[in-house]
Amino acid sequence: MMAQASQKWILLVVLVAFLLFLPWSLGNYWTYLINLSGIYTVAILGLNILMGLGGQMFFGGVAMMALGAYASAALTNYLGIPFYLSILLSGFITSVLSLVIIFPALRVRGLYLAMVSVGFHLILDQVIGHWDSFTGGYNGLSLPKVSFAGISMATDRAFYYVVLAGVAFSLWSASNLMKMRVGRAIWALGQDAVASSVLGLNVTYYKVVAFLLCAFYCGISGGLLAHYLRFITPDHFTIVMAIMLLVGMIIGGWGSLTGSIAGGFFVTFLPEVIGFFKDYFLGASTALYDVQATISGIIIILVVIFIPHGFAEWVKGLRLKWRYQHKKE
Amino acid sequence: MLIQLITSGIALGSIYALIALALVLIFKGAQLLNLAQGELVTIAAYFSLAILTQVQIPYLLVILPALVLAGIFALLVERIVIRPLIGSEEWPILLATWGVSITIRGMIGLIWGHEPRPLPSPFTSSHLRLGPYALSAQEVVIILTSLLMLTFFYLFFTRTKSGLAMQVVADNATGASLCGISVSRINALTWMTSGMVAAVAGITISPIFFLHVDMGFELLLSAFSAAVLGGFGSIIGAIVGGYLLGIIQTVSGGYMPAAIKSSVPFVILILVLIFRPTGIFGKAIVEKK
Numbered sequence: 109m110m111a112q113a114s115q116k117w118i119l120l121v122v123l124v125a126f127l128l129f130l131p132w133s134l135g136n137y138w139t140y141l142i143n144l145s146g147i148y149t150v151a152i153l154g155l156n157i158l159m160g161l162g163g164q165m166f167f168g169g170v171a172m173m174a175l176g177a178y179a180s181a182a183l184t185n186y187l188g189i190p191f192y193l194s195i196l197l198s199g200f201i202t203s204v205l206s207l208v209i210i211f212p213a214l215r216v217r218g219l220y221l222a223m224v225s226v227g228f229h230l231i232l233d234q235v236i237g238h239w240d241s242f243t244g245g246y247n248g249l250s251l252p253k254v255s256f257a258g259i260s261m262a263t264d265r266a267f268y269y270v271v272l273a274g275v276a277f278s279l280w281s282a283s284n285l286m287k288m289r290v291g292r293a294i295w296a297l298g299q300d301a302v303a304s305s306v307l308g309l310n311v312t313y314y315k316v317v318a319f320l321l322c323a324f325y326c327g328i329s330g331g332l333l334a335h336y337l338r339f340i341t342p343d344h345f346t347i348v349m350a351i352m353l354l355v356g357m358i359i360g361g362w363g364s365l366t367g368s369i370a371g372g373f374f375v376t377f378l379p380e381v382i383g384f385f386k387d388y389f390l391g392a393s394t395a396l397y398d399v400q401a402t403i404s405g406i407i408i409i410l411v412v413i414f415i416p417h418g419f420a421e422w423v424k425g426l427r428l429k430w431r432y433q434h435k436k437e
Numbered sequence: 438m439l440i441q442l443i444t445s446g447i448a449l450g451s452i453y454a455l456i457a458l459a460l461v462l463i464f465k466g467a468q469l470l471n472l473a474q475g476e477l478v479t480i481a482a483y484f485s486l487a488i489l490t491q492v493q494i495p496y497l498l499v500i501l502p503a504l505v506l507a508g509i510f511a512l513l514v515e516r517i518v519i520r521p522l523i524g525s526e527e528w529p530i531l532l533a534t535w536g537v538s539i540t541i542r543g544m545i546g547l548i549w550g551h552e553p554r555p556l557p558s559p560f561t562s563s564h565l566r567l568g569p570y571a572l573s574a575q576e577v578v579i580i581l582t583s584l585l586m587l588t589f590f591y592l593f594f595t596r597t598k599s600g601l602a603m604q605v606v607a608d609n610a611t612g613a614s615l616c617g618i619s620v621s622r623i624n625a626l627t628w629m630t631s632g633m634v635a636a637v638a639g640i641t642i643s644p645i646f647f648l649h650v651d652m653g654f655e656l657l658l659s660a661f662s663a664a665v666l667g668g669f670g671s672i673i674g675a676i677v678g679g680y681l682l683g684i685i686q687t688v689s690g691g692y693m694p695a696a697i698k699s700s701v702p703f704v705i706l707i708l709v710l711i712f713r714p715t716g717i718f719g720k721a722i723v724e725k726k
Contacts, residue, residue, distance in 0.1 A: 165527075165528055165531070211711075212707045212710055212711050215710055215711060215714060216710055216714065218527055219470045219527060219531060220665070220669075220710065222470075222528075222531060223470070223658075223661050223665075223706070224706065224707065224710060226658065227658065227662070227702075227703035227706050227707065228703075230658065230699075230700070230703060231700050231703050231704070234697075234699060234700050347654075348539060351532070351535055351536075351539065354532065355532070358532075394547070395546060395547065395550075395551075397543075397546065398543045398544075398546035398547040399543065399547065400543070401539050401540070401542055401543030401546065402539075402540050402543030402544050402547065403543075404536075404539060404543075405536045405537065405538070405539035405540030405541075405542075405543060406536070406540055407536075408532060408533070408535065408536030408539065409518055409533050409536040409537065409540070412522070412529040412530075412532045412533045412536070413518075413521050413522060413529075413533065416525065416529045
């Protein structure tokens with residue numbers, strides 16, 4: 109018992125040390141990609157609570173990220189709030205603003221919810237694009253360089269620690285929440301809404317909570333993105349990104365909080381890998397965006413046909429199959 | 438002013454009605470929402486552009502080969518992507534059709550590029566004069582073609598064996614297959630038909646709205662709102678909702694800033710879902726509490 113506990117501690121210390129030293133062993137570009145992965149991990153975590161656990165078909169995760177990003181930018185630009193506070197606050201602000209979509213969303217389910225959330229995304233896109241005085245419109249909005257206690261955090265390496273803190277806080281808070289009454293209620297809701305209501309669960313209440321939690325994490329993710337890129341336009345929050353987050357969530361595993369990390373890496377690295385192969389096979393002159401769209405679309409189709417329950421489940425299935433075949437021989 | 442807005446609204450509404458009809462056909466036949474429906478519109482328009490630049494034929498004749506190509510294309514999508522997913526839950530199919538949509542948009546971007554192109558039509562420059570009002574001839578073409586298509590499909594559904602079989606499968610697939618109707622063949626037929634309906638919409642609207650990669654997706658979302666307004670799952674509802682939404686959008690766009698016009702369908706979608714989720718003709722889709 110003691111040995112096991114100390115082993116766990118050693119593993120944790122090694123992991124923390126590894127994570128703390130990671131950016132010093134990597135170049136700037138790799139650190140940049142890892143930072144982005146971390147940021148998307150937080151958003152996918154939110155989607156995992158709402159979709160993976162709560163079973164709601166919601167495609168508006170990126171719209172919530174956009175709300176968080178612009179809220180955080182406004183807090184810093186117009187009110188001069190330091191970046192760490194504004195990132196945290198953007199989570200709460202996004203939750204409050206999301207009430208606009210949560211109330212219509214509560215009335216519908218399945219396909220209708222999916223389309224309502226797409227509509228939410230597109231309306232928000234129009235609002236951000238045309239409210240020039242506040243959001244900078246399609247020209248984008250710049251943010252000041254971030255600094256903490258007089259030290260500049262604007263480099264990739266320094267911001268890595270901000271992202272790390274954000275991911276650690278989100279994973280820790282989400283995994284604790286999911287062990288509490290709220291989390292179990294959301295899980296039950298995802299399993300069977302009718303059965304949970306028969307067991308005395310207030311379905312509507314917990315649905316709202318799931319939406320608010322999703323908005324909170326997506327908002328934090330958007331805030332991190334805004335302060336990291338220091339320049340946001342509506343082009344950072346496209347509808348294609350919305351579906352990529354979803355595919356990232358599926359690949360990481362439905363409802364698997366740690367799987368969100370895999371999802372974040374998938375979302376960030378897939379365009380990079382596609383870009384690499386495009387240069388190799390098609391030459392640098394072909395438009396990257398179109399190749400990415402084509403290949404991403406094909407990958408989405410392949411994922412839902414062949415591994416609809418995520419990578420971990422898929423590997424588990426393969427292992428079971430392998431074991432079964434070996435037993436027979 | 439108002440009369441002219443209403444006639445352009447009817448023209449736009451005919452397009453919405455056609456696409457909404459295509460959506461509802463697939464929804465009833467296979468219980469799925471086809472997010473690639475808009476791309477079927479786009480690709481038919483690009484097919485006809487390709488044909489028109491290769492061979493010299495009149496604009497109205499191009500509809501026929503483009504219809505065939507669009508039908509084959511829709512059939513391929515059904516075969517390759519949808520068939521393996523039959524019997525699974527709702528969301529994988531929804532995501533798969535969205536994957537198809539993204540793939541097609543990427544491929545169109547690769548082949549034809551992103552700059553908007555006009556589809557040459559002799560009707561865009563001429564106008565019909567009715568007393569004090571001037572109607573664009575292309576709008577008249579849109580209205581007449583879609584009325585023709587709608588009549589044709591009405592006859593197809595009520596008078597032919599395949600049309601009746603499609604209705605039966607939509608009503609009860611298990612029962613239909615017990616009666617000896619090949620459900621998978623009817624599903625393929627449904628996809629083909631809806632691809633062709635979408636194609637007519639694409640070819641007739643693109644001389645007015647320029648051809649561009651995202652045009653189908655925008656039309657799809659409006660058409661979905663139209664179908665919900667009419668009552669999702671009802672064919673009559675899709676048509677009525679389409680015309681109604683087209684008129685509302687064009688008329689409100691005439692009196693409000695242009696930026697608001699494209700958000701009108703979603704505002705209507707959300708309002709309908711809040712206040713009358715069954716739409717005008719539909720059955721209940723509301724989450725029971």
